[in-house]
Amino acid sequence: MKRVFLIVLDSFGIGELPDAAKFHDEGSNTIRATSTSKFFSMPNMQELGLFNIDGVDCREKNEKPTGSFARMTEVSQGKDTTIGHWEIAGIQSPKALPTYPSGFPKEILEQFSKETGRGILCNKPYSGTDVIRDYGKQHVETGDLIVYTSADSVFQIAAHEAVVPxxxxxxxxxIARxxxxxxxxxxxxxxxxxxxEFPNYKRTTRRHDFSMFPPKDTMLTNLKEHNFDVIAVGKINDIFAGQGITEYVYTKNNDEGIDRTLEYLDKDFNGLCFINLVDFDMLYGHRNDIDGYAKALTSFDNRLSSIMDKLKEExxxxITADHGCDPSTPSTDHSREYTPWVIYGKPVKENMNLGTLDSFSDIAKTIVDxxxxxxxxxxxxSLKDIIK
Known part of the structure; x- marks a missing residue:
C-alpha cells in the first residue's frame, strides 16, 4: 500500500513571482515577513530543506537536508485558493476567474434578492472583519444580507446566526452558486x-465554501477512477466541489486539521490524503498579523515531528502552499508568490534540490506517477528525481 499526505499551508508564499507587478504584489514575500517575528521558529521544516529552496534567504540553509525540495511557479492567471489548488491538482488556468472591484452587477443582485426574499447590503470589496463591523448592526436590524467580495473571485454572504440560521x-x-x-x-x-453583539461581532467557525466544478480531470478524479482512496481534510472537499473525493472531514482550525491528519496516519488506506490548513491565510494573512502568522507556523512545525514519526515505509x-498572503504589506489580499514544495519519506532522496519548477501542477504529475x-x-x- 502506498500513501501520500499532501499538506497545503494556505497562503505560505516564499517570494514574489516575476509577474507580481501585474497583480500589484511587488515585493511580497510571506516567509520573509513572518520570519521577522520573534515568534517564528521552524526547525523541522529547516531540517527538511525549506530554507535551502531557491530564493529563500531568511534563515540559514541546512548543510544536509533530509528531504527533497523545490520552488514552485504558478502559471495560472490568478492568486486565489481555487486557482492555486486546481493547479496543484493538475489544472492550469490561462484565463482568470471573474473579479468584481466595483461590486456585482445589478441584474445578479436583483435576482438573488428576489429568490432569497432579502435585501442586500454593501456589495463592495471588503475585509471580512471590517464588513461585519460596518454593516452588522444594519443587517441585524433589517435582515438584509451582507454581500461583499475581495480581490479574489468570490461572492461572500455574511449573516448573523441569530438572524439567518x-x-x-x-x-x-x-442559490447564488x-x-x-x-x-x-x-x-x-x-x-x-x-x-x-454590536460592536463586538465575531465570525464563527461554520464558514462553508461552494466552489465551481473543476473544468477538467484532476489527480483526484484520476486516483478515484483507479480505485485509490482520496481523503480530503479541511476545505479540500469544498474547493473541488466533491469531485474525485472518496472521503472527507471538515475542520475548524489548524490544530483540528493536524489532529485529523494524525488519525489518518494511523489508518490503513491506499491513496492520497489531501489537507488544507487555513488559519495562516484566514486568521493572520488577511488581517496583516505578522506575529499571529509566525505563531501559527511555529505551532505547525512543532507538530510536524509527530506527523513524520507516523509515516510508514511507502x-x-x-508540504506546499496555494498562493501568498504577505501580512507586512498594506494590502490584506492574497499575493502573487512562489510557493514551497518540501518532500519527505523513507522512499525520498535526501538533500535533492529540484530548483525552480514551472508549475504547481508538477505536484499532481509526480503523485499520479x-x-x-x-x-x-x-x-x-519529478518522481525519478526524488525517489531513492
Missing part, C-alpha cells in the same frame, strides 16, 4: 456566519 445561509449560497455561472462564474460562493509527505497511473493532466513529474 446557518442552514438557511447555506441555502442562500446555493446557481446564478453565478458563465461570464459571472466566480470561483467560490462563501458563507460567512458571525455572532455576538508513505510520502509533501507514484501511484503508476497514466494521466494527461498538466505538469511534469
Amino acid at each position: 446557518i442552514e438557511t445561509l447555506y441555502e442562500y449560497c446555493k 446557481k446564478l453565478l455561472v458563465g461570464q459571472h462564474g466566480v470561483g467560490r460562493v462563501i458563507a460567512r456566519p458571525f455572532d455576538g 508513505d510520502i509527505l509533501m 507514484y501511484f503508476e497511473i497514466q494521466s494527461d493532466i498538466a505538469g511534469k513529474s
Whole structure:
C-alpha cells in the first residue's frame, strides 16, 4: 500500500513571482515577513530543506537536508485558493476567474434578492472583519444580507446566526452558486456566519465554501477512477466541489486539521490524503498579523515531528502552499508568490534540490506517477528525481 499526505499551508508564499507587478504584489514575500517575528521558529521544516529552496534567504540553509525540495511557479492567471489548488491538482488556468472591484452587477443582485426574499447590503470589496463591523448592526436590524467580495473571485454572504440560521445561509449560497455561472462564474460562493453583539461581532467557525466544478480531470478524479482512496481534510472537499473525493472531514482550525491528519496516519488506506490548513491565510494573512502568522507556523512545525514519526515505509509527505498572503504589506489580499514544495519519506532522496519548477501542477504529475497511473493532466513529474 502506498500513501501520500499532501499538506497545503494556505497562503505560505516564499517570494514574489516575476509577474507580481501585474497583480500589484511587488515585493511580497510571506516567509520573509513572518520570519521577522520573534515568534517564528521552524526547525523541522529547516531540517527538511525549506530554507535551502531557491530564493529563500531568511534563515540559514541546512548543510544536509533530509528531504527533497523545490520552488514552485504558478502559471495560472490568478492568486486565489481555487486557482492555486486546481493547479496543484493538475489544472492550469490561462484565463482568470471573474473579479468584481466595483461590486456585482445589478441584474445578479436583483435576482438573488428576489429568490432569497432579502435585501442586500454593501456589495463592495471588503475585509471580512471590517464588513461585519460596518454593516452588522444594519443587517441585524433589517435582515438584509451582507454581500461583499475581495480581490479574489468570490461572492461572500455574511449573516448573523441569530438572524439567518446557518442552514438557511447555506441555502442562500446555493442559490447564488446557481446564478453565478458563465461570464459571472466566480470561483467560490462563501458563507460567512458571525455572532455576538454590536460592536463586538465575531465570525464563527461554520464558514462553508461552494466552489465551481473543476473544468477538467484532476489527480483526484484520476486516483478515484483507479480505485485509490482520496481523503480530503479541511476545505479540500469544498474547493473541488466533491469531485474525485472518496472521503472527507471538515475542520475548524489548524490544530483540528493536524489532529485529523494524525488519525489518518494511523489508518490503513491506499491513496492520497489531501489537507488544507487555513488559519495562516484566514486568521493572520488577511488581517496583516505578522506575529499571529509566525505563531501559527511555529505551532505547525512543532507538530510536524509527530506527523513524520507516523509515516510508514511507502508513505510520502509533501508540504506546499496555494498562493501568498504577505501580512507586512498594506494590502490584506492574497499575493502573487512562489510557493514551497518540501518532500519527505523513507522512499525520498535526501538533500535533492529540484530548483525552480514551472508549475504547481508538477505536484499532481509526480503523485499520479507514484501511484503508476497514466494521466494527461498538466505538469511534469519529478518522481525519478526524488525517489531513492
